[in-house]
Amino acid sequence: MKIMAQMAMVMNLDKCIGCHTCSVTCKQAWTNRSGVEYVWFNNVETRPGQGYPRTYEDQDRWRGGWTLNARGRLRLRGGGRLRKLLTIFSNPKLPALDDYYEPWTYDYDTLISAPAQQHTPVARPRSLISGKPTGITWSANWDDDLGGAPELARHDPLLRGIEDKVRFEFEQTFMFYLPRICEHCLNPSCAASCPSGAIYKRSEDGIVLVDQDRCRGWRMCVSGCPYKKVYFNHRTGKAEKCTFCFPRVEVGIPTVCAETCVGRLRYIGLVLYDADRVLAAASTPDEHDLLDAQRDLLLDPTDPHVRREAERAGIPHDWLDAAARSPVHALINTYRVALPLHPEYRTMPMVWYIPPLSPVVDVVRDTGHDGEHHTTLFAAIDALRIPVDYLARLFTAGDPEPVNQVLRRLAAMRSYLRDINLGREPDESIPDAVGMTGEELYDLYRLLALAKYDERYVIPPAHAEQAHGLEELATECSLDYEGGPGMGGSGPFGETSGGPTPIAVENFHMLRDRQKADRVNLLNWDGRGNPVPPKDKP
Template identity: 55%
Template sequence: MKIKAQMAMVLNLDKCLGCHTCSVPCKNAWTTAPGSEYMWFNNVETKPGTGYPHLWENQNLHKGGWTTKNGKLRLKAGGKLRKYTQIFGNPNLPGMEQYYEPWNFDYKSLTTSPEQKHQPMAQAYSSVTGQPMTPKSGPNWDDDLGGTHVTGQDDPNFAGLDAKALLEFQRVFMLHLPRLCEHCLNPACVASCPSGAIYKRDEDGIVLTDQTRCRSWRFCMSGCPYKKVYFNWKSHHSQKCIFCYPRVESGQPTLCAQSCTGRIRYIGVMLYDADAVHAMASRPETELYQAHLDVFLDPNDPAVCQQAIKDGIPHPFITAAQASPTYKLIAEWKLALPLHPEFRTLPMVWYIPPASPQKPEEQAGDALEHMRIPPRYLANLFTAGDEAPVRSALHKLLALRNYMRQRTFGGEEASQCLESAGLDPQTTEAMYRLLAVARYEDRFVIPTARRENAQGEDVEALKGYAGYPGNCPCSPQFKGRQA
């Protein structure tokens, strides 16, 4: 066993407003340079829909991620040999039509226009050719179902469902899906890069691109099944979400998480067994969700702590993992689920599925049968089609709603509705606190970079800090204090 630490994010889709506030600071901070106009390290999609870039989930088209052959993992687009033969003509690159032709408006015409009968218009000009153009697609083309009547049929998450019927006006449903790089445990982008320019850094698992080593082959772009690597058409280098590492290193959340108006985002550390990653990613499709859970290690297990110390995990990371909101939501309570585990990259941005509106008289179990968003659709999105984990997570969420409603307004014994969801009042209260009223420091538990190595620190002051080695339950200092 080789223990590593990984930064992870959980998004509670039950609370996402689709306001796009998360995308704006990200865009302003990281992708304002020429050539990066079309890059959205964080974007928010409306489902049903085909997302951004268009049809990114369709791997028959894009050939991203991994597949298995005789039980062994293979890049879907082919291994090294095939890559070298395609190095000057990558056939799996999404074209500009799958993104959009970036444009800007001629705002000057609005302010300098002479007085006239009609209001002046700002003409769109292509940022690529400089010529006047009419925008025909964009990063958010099916926003709030605006284009779903056209694109919805192509949404691959309708597999096994009657898409036509579910897109009818009276039955259609909607959810928002904010997306960023998944900082995967088994990243296909890293494995696809012939130059070794894209790498997963050891200390916290953030996946980064070394701009000086990038040779413009763009295999990372086609290899990433989430289509979260972009190519800067001016600098000719690949760029991607950097999980705001300069902020994370100083203990601050990413900009998308910090700015989220719905407070739907959680960031924490997960400990995992790096030696198990490939075996788990190779498991049969329907077992992938459980396999992914099996890679994670319990940070409160003393044996895991001891091994983590041996493997060089700094104490602040271990204490952060013990208080991690992501560990609770993913592994302890099993409320959060991975996005398209069938891509086999073991993604590390997980989602709590949205529960549809519930009538007050419905019990959690009954409500599942009448949900507007079909559990099968959510299962295609989060658990490779296996409905059981989705139903279990939704059942818990609905039981939590019922419990809080009955506890607040009276009615039957509040705890009765918890039993069928496998919950007890104590766990439910803890879930309620984290999901509904969590403080900033509960939502973001982020260790600073190697603080315990600081020289000349005031030791007394450090004792109040969660990352101080002596505050870790497995450290000799802590044990000494307990004795």
């Protein structure tokens, strides 16, 4: 048994309003550079829809992730090591820019520099790749809100075989939003595909990162990732991916996407897992058993045996406490309402989703029935095969039963809590019907509806915070930074010469401390009195 800690996320899809705030803030933080104009570490897709890049879930075409060979052994779907090396000069399965979209900007200068003329000047779109005028024909969320769905959504790979049953007439369809980041898988196929060994999983928190100094731009990771969440920076020639905002997580604050989420639908916390059992779990023969295999892989952080083994594995005590309070573990294994995205890719993804009940509720309400009543809802979940089947194709390798169970629990929670809110006697048969107690149902409600910041994000800071905090203390030469004139160190040209420029890590706690210290803040000053707070006399 080798216990490792993993930073994981759960997203509650019922709450996602598709506002793309997560995508935009992520882009502003990480990919607003040239070379990654087309890259969205976080994107929000409307489902049913093609996704970004287009039809990335069609693994018959893209061959990402893992599969079992004839002998039941796990192997990369895109081919083994030798095949990778033989196709290294031209990756056969690399999405083209067209599959993402051609990034563009506008010729804003025309607006102010155009000569006087009869018509208002227009800022025309220009390709950021070729620099030439371009027509905009696709983007990362072109089919947002089922835009163009009658033609576009039919190409959703998950609809294969049920195309004729899903209606895209406005009144008769269903839809929901799916925000996606890197899954930080327990069995990452991008890392397995990297010929250079540049992609690694951090042993402390399981975050999957690309070592920019080791990446040689072979592009096999882009093909290897079934979620297409590794991107090629065409300017630097290196692969880049979501970093789970590690500089933020390390100091105990959530990722940018979670922090800025308007619907507060994201939960971040630790899970503990047994690294020795990952391969066996990923090799589960029946795809429908993969969900349970993945759930079983996660260990109960309150189990004394697990805690003892974890301590032996060097996981610090406060991390174990954080794991015990983890909302992610609670949603996955205590309440069992979170499901992984495409477990059939066998990468053991660690961003989990609470499937949306809203497509069902909407239909029930539209038919004039009580959309909050559990018997109506239970019946509707059973009757509405199409949304449930579709969700099953996303989250359970096509097995509708686990999705049914989750949706029934969510429906039960609504129904049970309505009685409490209306001051009626709670109906204990409702939690019974979904195998929970009333108290558990109430706790689930608390976690999904009321949980505050520190309950949604239980992130123990990394154990180097001291060193970092001290970094900003004025105890050393201020010119002693990489490339600076005061550069010290032991190498012939300075110890850190030629290294990467440090990421500007804004240390939340330190910033707050500094603001609270003796800084004059005119923002709240009303113009009267002394803006400098009086210091305590010694």
